[in-house]
Amino acid sequence: MTMKKTLNNLAKFLLLLVLVTGCQDDDKSFGDLTAPSNLTASYEIIGQDADNPNGDGSGKVALTAQADNAVSYRFVFPDNTSNTVTSGQYTKRFTTEGINSYEVVVVAYGKGGVSTSTTLLVEDVLSNFNDPVTTELLTNNSSKTWYWAAATQGHLGVGPNTVDGNNYYPDWYAAAPFEKAGAESSSCIYEDELTFTLEGENTIKYTLNNGSGTFFNVDYVSVAGGNATEDTCYEYDTSGEKTVLLGPAESVVAEENTTGTAMTFSDGGFMGYYVGATTYEILDISETQMTVRAVQGSNSELAWYHIFTTQPPIADDGPVYDNLIWSDEFDVDGAPDATKWNMEIGNGTNGWGNNELQYYRAENATVEGGFLKITAKKEPFNGYQYTSARMTTHNHLDFTYGKVEVRAKLPSGGGTWPAIWMLGSNYTTNEWPACGEIDIMEHVGNDQNTIHGTLHYPGNSGGNGNTSSTVVEGVSEEFHVYSVYWSPDIIRFYVDDNEFKTFANTESVPFNWDFFVILNVAMGGTFGGDIDPNFEESTMEVDYVKVYQEQE
Incomplete structure (x- = not known):
């Protein structure tokens, strides 16, 4: 049985926004300016019954207003919103969590804007909304x-x-x-x-x-x-x-x-x-x-x-990087091309500084069927329980400014941490983060399909990196193009040509000298997180790596 509460006209008063007040001479353009009379207002809580006296939890209330000589009605709510209708009927959703009461001002407008108002007390409405x-x-x-x-x-x-x-x-x-x-x-x-x-x-x-x-x-x-x-x-x-x-x-x-x-x-x-x-x-x-x-x-x-x-749009007329200066399309089966890539071996210092749990081996990176495959495996080796691969272009390809494109399909599984990134080539003499780091793509299997683009530099390193993320469906099932545009004035991060991060480059940050490219799949660590105990192996497949600069 629906319960309905009605509140008769409590008073006639005018809102500050009403321009016509009190008695005045008739405006001949409108005819007789008669204020609406006999204004009544009522409400019905949606879903209210004997078992749900405060409604169904949606917070919805059906409001009704009626008055003689009215041409429209306005409902003014305590949340500073309002709605004007000609029918006198409006459904409002109150969203304050819990059971609450609200005072609603109801205004009936007549010809020429003359009005009559009342206050309607809407009592004990339940809203379950919370976000x-x-x-x-x-x-x-x-x-x-x-x-x-x-x-x-x-x-x-x-x-x-x-x-x-x-x-x-x-x-x-x-x-x-x-x-x-x-x-x-x-x-x-x-x-x-x-x-x-x-x-x-x-x-x-x-x-x-x-x-x-x-x-x-x-x-x-x-x-x-x-x-x-x-x-x-x-x-x-x-x-x-x-x-x-x-x-x-x-x-x-x-x-x-x-x-x-x-x-x-x-x-x-x-x-x-x-x-x-x-x-x-x-x-x-x-x-x-x-x-x-x-x-x-x-x-x-x-x-x-x-x-x-949250990044202000920056439309610059910067350099056009369309001259392909270096690429690897992985078209020869076997080990990665040693004239283009260095294979890094071991676990570095403290898991490459990130508490990573894998041991990097050259054998975990192979070229097969036109793709580079870096495979992380659960296997004991040299005191570690996981193996993977990490490869760099240092001393083969070091460059300043340009566009880097990598088409890849990412591994999956809790604890996997694939990355496509760049490091300042002076890292041995200009210790990280002073050398600068540009993470074109990072992904963690514990947050599937979220792609991160990050810059590390003094004041913004480690967990305080300057980062943005975007959600891309199917990164472990389909190939996507991860790229960065890097100029003296701006650094832009993209997935499939959709930009998700913009950074204004200046002389005060370490992104104005040579960098080199790194590909790797880490396991666990400060960003990779807990490794799924059922993890056995997973592979990052790379179709190509391309680097472009300006035409000379």
Whole structure:
């Protein structure tokens, strides 16, 4: 049996935002300006019954308002959000965890904006929603600024909002890296700075600093007073702090492709690109990257996708590295080419400084069928329980600046730690981390499919490395291209041409002299973690290693 609570009109008062107050002469353009009367407001907690007196835990409440002479109704909530409807009916999801009561201001508007208001007390609503992980990733439990992932394919895109098919990716359009930087009508988008700040328990504030303008979807250019026939940048005031509510996502996206959490912004807040949406479903979020999905306000069949990163977009006109100066495509079976590679043997000092548990042997690296295969094995050797291989180009290939591409399929299994990286060639006289280290790709089997790109240098070494990560499905089942672009001004990290980390190179960091390439698979250690007791062996396969520099 559904229980329903009704609160009659307690008082007639006007909100500060209402422009028309008190008695006034009739405005002939509107006719008789009669304030709505007999305003009543009621609510029904969704899922409330004898066994669930506080509802089903969704936090949903169906609100109803009625008044004579009303043309629209506005519900104003204590979380600083509001909604205006003509029907007088609106369903609100309250997301504060536990059983809580809320005061809702209900405003009935008549012709010309005259209004009558009341307060509705919504009592004892149960919400089971709780997502502290997203809160921490979004705000760093303090304040965090996000930017458009301009260098990533599909950082802005659109697809169908349907139950069937691929409904979590921009099937219809996906912007190419920095695509919007070249067109005057859309170049403002990459200036956006989206800052999320945690203020008290479960209270997130949001500000959008969008520099010179807002990028408007063509269906909404009139909001900015424009009349363009395509998406266009307009001056638009986005100042002021908004409130962001985290709550359960109401979505057609399959559970495995979403976090299940959505952000709702107060007072018309939005995430940089104006598509008439104030709610954004978080499909994926990490410390450095976030993918969101929003349904267009004027067309519920369209879903927009945005990818943000904690790295500011840097579009530089740096050198073009397209001259292949060195490569190994592993087309001769046997041991790796000794004119290109050095095989490092042993366990180094303290497991190569990382408490690694393998003993490196030349025999664990072979070339077969056009692929280099570095195999980590569970086998006793020289006092160690695991063997693997590590190989370098030092004194065969040492170079400053360029582009490195490695196409590889990674090993799997708890404790595996494959790496494709570079080390400053002066490491013997300029001791690490002063020599510099560029980790193009690191992966650990205990966190399958998460790819890390990291820079180590004084002040940012070991566990404090300057790092970013991205999730790439199937890294141990399929080949992917891991690459780095390294110039005097910038270092960019990519997987399959999708950039996931940008670093501004300067003279103050050790990335402006010769480096060499290293390939290895470690076991365990400070980053690899615990080794699966059932691990037997696994292989990193490398299709090619290519190094490019400028044309002379």
